Amino acid sequence: xxxxxxxxxxxxxxxxxxxxxxxxxxxxxxxxxxxxxxxxxxxxxxxxxxxxxxxxxxxxxxxxxxxxxxxxxxxxxxxxxxxxxxxxxxxxxxxxxxxxxxxxxxxxxxxxxxxxxxxxxxxxxxxxxxxxxxxxxxxxxxxxxxxxxxxxxxxxxxxxxxxxxxxxxxxxxxxxxxxxxxxxxxxxxxxxxxxxxxxxxxxxxxxxxxxxxxxxxxxxxxxxxxxxxxxxxxxxxxxxxxxxxxxxxxxxxxxxxxxxxxxxxxxxxxxxx
Amino acid sequence: xxxxxxxxxxxxxxxxxxxxxxxxxxxxxxxxxxxxxxxxxxxxxxxxxxxxxxxxxxxxxxxxxxxxxxxxxxxxxxxxxxxxxxxxxxxxxxxxxxxxxxxxxxxxxxxxxxxxxxxxxxxxxxxxxxxxxxxxxxxxxxxxxxxxxxxxxxxxxxxxxxxxxxxxxxxxxxxxxxxxxxxxxxxxxxxxxxxxxxxxxxxxxxxxxxxxxxxxxxxxxxxxxxxxxxxxxxxxxxxxxxxxxxxxxxxxxxxx
Numbered sequence: 001x002x003x004x005x006x007x008x009x010x011x012x013x014x015x016x017x018x019x020x021x022x023x024x025x026x027x028x029x030x031x032x033x034x035x036x037x038x039x040x041x042x043x044x045x046x047x048x049x050x051x052x053x054x055x056x057x058x059x060x061x062x063x064x065x066x067x068x069x070x071x072x073x074x075x076x077x078x079x080x081x082x083x084x085x086x087x088x089x090x091x092x093x094x095x096x097x098x099x100x101x102x103x104x105x106x107x108x109x110x111x112x113x114x115x116x117x118x119x120x121x122x123x124x125x126x127x128x129x130x131x132x133x134x135x136x137x138x139x140x141x142x143x144x145x146x147x148x149x150x151x152x153x154x155x156x157x158x159x160x161x162x163x164x165x166x167x168x169x170x171x172x173x174x175x176x177x178x179x180x181x182x183x184x185x186x187x188x189x190x191x192x193x194x195x196x197x198x199x200x201x202x203x204x205x206x207x208x209x210x211x212x213x214x215x216x217x218x219x220x221x222x223x224x225x226x227x228x229x230x231x232x233x234x235x236x237x238x239x240x241x242x243x244x245x246x247x248x249x250x251x252x253x254x255x256x257x258x259x260x261x262x263x264x265x266x267x268x269x270x271x272x273x
Numbered sequence: 274x275x276x277x278x279x280x281x282x283x284x285x286x287x288x289x290x291x292x293x294x295x296x297x298x299x300x301x302x303x304x305x306x307x308x309x310x311x312x313x314x315x316x317x318x319x320x321x322x323x324x325x326x327x328x329x330x331x332x333x334x335x336x337x338x339x340x341x342x343x344x345x346x347x348x349x350x351x352x353x354x355x356x357x358x359x360x361x362x363x364x365x366x367x368x369x370x371x372x373x374x375x376x377x378x379x380x381x382x383x384x385x386x387x388x389x390x391x392x393x394x395x396x397x398x399x400x401x402x403x404x405x406x407x408x409x410x411x412x413x414x415x416x417x418x419x420x421x422x423x424x425x426x427x428x429x430x431x432x433x434x435x436x437x438x439x440x441x442x443x444x445x446x447x448x449x450x451x452x453x454x455x456x457x458x459x460x461x462x463x464x465x466x467x468x469x470x471x472x473x474x475x476x477x478x479x480x481x482x483x484x485x486x487x488x489x490x491x492x493x494x495x496x497x498x499x500x501x502x503x504x505x506x507x508x509x510x511x512x513x514x515x516x517x518x519x520x521x522x523x524x525x526x527x528x529x
Contacts, residue, residue, distance in 0.1 A: 173356050180328050180354035181374040181425060182347070191377065195364050 060245040068246040082250055085216055085227040088144060089258065092151020093212035097205060099152070100159025107160070108167040108193065109185065125161060129153045130218045137222050147219030147227070154215035155208040162207070166200035167193050202266045209258045217251070228254070276342070277429055277461050278304040278327060283336035284486075285322055296322045298486035299336070304429075304463060309455065311464045311472035314482030314490075315525060320465040323487070324431045327463065328354050340429065350378050353427030353460075358438045359418035361406035367417050368393065368402035374425035389424040396420060396454055411439050412447045419451055423458060430455060432464040436471065448475060449505050469525070473497075473517045474505040481524050491524055493517060 012020075042062050048054045049061030056064060072078035107114040133150060140146040170193045178188050220229025228247045235243030285297040296319035304310050314320050325331040326338060329348040338345040340352065353374075361370045371389045375381040393402050396416055406414055415435065422430060435451070436444045452475050455462050466472050472479045473495055481490045497503075497511035508514060 171360070173358065174360050174362070176330065177354065177356055177360050178373075178377060179330055180348055180352070181377040182350060183377045187377050191373070192362065195362070198364075 058241055060241045064242045065246045065249060068242045069250075072246065078250070081226055081228050081231050081247075082254060084144075085213075085220065085229065085251070086254055086258070088147050088216045088219070088227065089151060089209070089212045092148045092215055093155055093205075093208050095148070096152040096155030096212060097159055097201075097208055100156045100204075101163050101201065103156075103160045104163035104167060105189065107164045108189070114164070121157065121161060125157045129157075129215070133218055133222050136219075142223045142225070144223075144225075146223050147216055150219035150222075151212040151215030154211040158207055158211060159204050162204045163197065163201055166197035170196050198269060202262070202269060205262050205265070206259065209262055210255070213251075213255055213258070275306040276303045277306045277308075277340065278302075278463065279337075279339040279342075280323075280327070281337045281339075283326060283333045283338060285319065285326060285331065286334045295486035297326075297333075298488050300482075300488055302480060302489055302492075304461060306461055307459060308478060309452075309462045309464070309476045311466060311476040311479045312482060313466060313469060313472045313479060313521060313525065314487060315484050316467060318482045318485050319487035320467075320482065321433055323482075324354065324433050324463065324465055327429075328352050328431055350380075350425060351427055352429045352431060353422035353425060354431045355419060355422050355433065355435045357434045359406070359411075359414040361414055361417055361421070363406050366403050366405060367398060367409070370406065370417060371421045371424045373421055378425060380425070385424070385426075388426070389420070392420045392423055393417075396450070410443075412443045412450075415439065415447050416450060416454075419454060423454070423460075428461060430460050430462045432462060432466075434466055435464075436468075437466075444471075445506070452505050469518055469521050470509065470514075471505075473514060473521065474508040479517070479521060481521055493521065 045059075046062045049056040049059065049064075069078065072081075107117065129150075132153060136146050136149050136153075140149055174192050174196070175188055178192055183191065216227065217229035217232075220227040221233050224230050224233055228251045231247040232244050232251075235241065235247065280300055280302050283297060283300045284295065287294045287296055300323070312320055312323060322331065326333055327340070327345070329345045329352070340349060361367070362373070365373070368389065371393060372381055372386060375385050375389065390399075390402065393399050398413060398417055398420065401409060401413065401417075406417070409417065418435070432451075436448050439447060448471055464472065464475060476495055479493045479495060481493070482488065483490045495517060497508050497513050497517075499507045499511050
């Protein structure tokens with residue numbers, strides 16, 4: 001069989017080679033289009049600002065953004081604010097995920113608790129958590145703590161619901177099999193329910209990165225000490241739109257990088273299975 | 274007679290808000306040590322319920338169940354259960370899958386691990402022990418599932434339509450292999466199936482159940498004239514095979 005494999009690798013039919021070429025061409029066309037859109041948007045923005053189609057004082061412009069970025073990185077504040085936002089997001093996101101998973105375990109463990117808490121969770125899930133911002137600010141205080149609590153609140157309810165759902169959808173027959181071996185509830189949790197829910201848990205992580213970031217930015221708006229959210233609010237207040245735009249662009253890049261790192265973790269995990 | 278499994282007047286009902294369903298009614302049967310017994314019946318006649326009762330997963334509404342003359346109070350490591358699909362855990366290697374029962378019963382040690390490895394080796398999965406289930410064919414997976422059950426060294430094997438998820442050719446081949454393994458390891462086996470040919474070819478005795486609520490309709494001691502090398506495949510060639518098949522088919526009284 002291995003011989004057949006090897007020979008087929010060397011003797012691709014013309015049709016097959018053509019097929020591969022077309023697939024690759026289609027793939028690079030997609031990539032190229034994406035780059036073109038990005039470059040075109042920035043170019044249009046710059047041109048529009050230079051030709052005074054738009055007011056650069058209000059709309060900013062790419063060269064001003066780059067200048068702001070350079071200035072901010074000179075005194076190190078760029079890295080400070082970006083670092084603060086990423087740090088708060090990671091803490092909020094990890095604590096939201098871990099706490100949420102623990103609560104999901106409790107719900108899985110006790111069907112009674114799950115049934116009792118169900119309507120509360122539904123309402124909490126529907127409630128826009130950002131509305132709680134002022135309350136958290138008063139209760140926790142104007143510190144990083146408030147921001148992290150905000151990020152945690154945004155991600156925890158979704159985590160509880162998703163992870164609990166994943167636990168519940170674990171194959172009943174697999175659980176039955178373990179029971180025939182005389183498994184305890186803890187063993188069922190550890191040997192089958194948790195490991196079989198890992199894919200759903202990782203997809204929850206992906207959602208949580210975004211949600212925690214929303215929580216952190218809202219938190220920074222309210223607390224206003226440091227972070228990209230602070231820069232955005234500050235820039236808006238003193239009418240430095242260059243600063244606002246710069247912060248948003250950095251935020252977009254940071255968000256994408258965090259999302260990509262979770263995707264990377266997911267790939268690593270899936271390979272192991 | 275050496276009875277390993279004994280059911281006395283077992284009745285089992287399921288309760289839902291809509292009402293009560295009697296799955297099994299006043300059912301009595303015995304299984305002797307080393308015997309291979311098949312239970313056939315129309316679908317929904319409580320065959321799987323019967324296995325759940327014997328394995329101790331369910332408690333009967335009334336009646337008594339004994340294993341080795343001890344009343345069943347819960348699951349026992351003496352009884353091994355093999356489900357319809359292999360249910361190998363895809364995140365565990367084949368070896369790790371086969372030691373699952375041992376892990377749960379806290380019996381995983383050097384000796385039991387060696388035994389699991391021996392079983393894999395002996396039944397053609399030795400070189401696949403570090404593979405993951407999805408890398409194996411359906412037949413191999415089913416064999417791995419049987420070894421997972423055997424590794425916990427039960428005396429009695431409960432086979433719940435273990436071949437129903439396989440295609441016909443694999444099914445014939447694997448039922449042969451599994452039969453050989455069970456005989457070689459000298460286990461008592463109770464097979465639930467709706468495949469009459471499978472039941473006749475593999476068993477020493479076939480028990481036919483009625484429609485729900487399931488009761489014993491008839492029992493057939495299977496005596497087939499085959500060559501020395503009796504296996505399910507050669508059994509299918511025996512002259513009496515067709516007779517048993519027809520008799521049981523008629524008793525099942527299938528109307529479509």
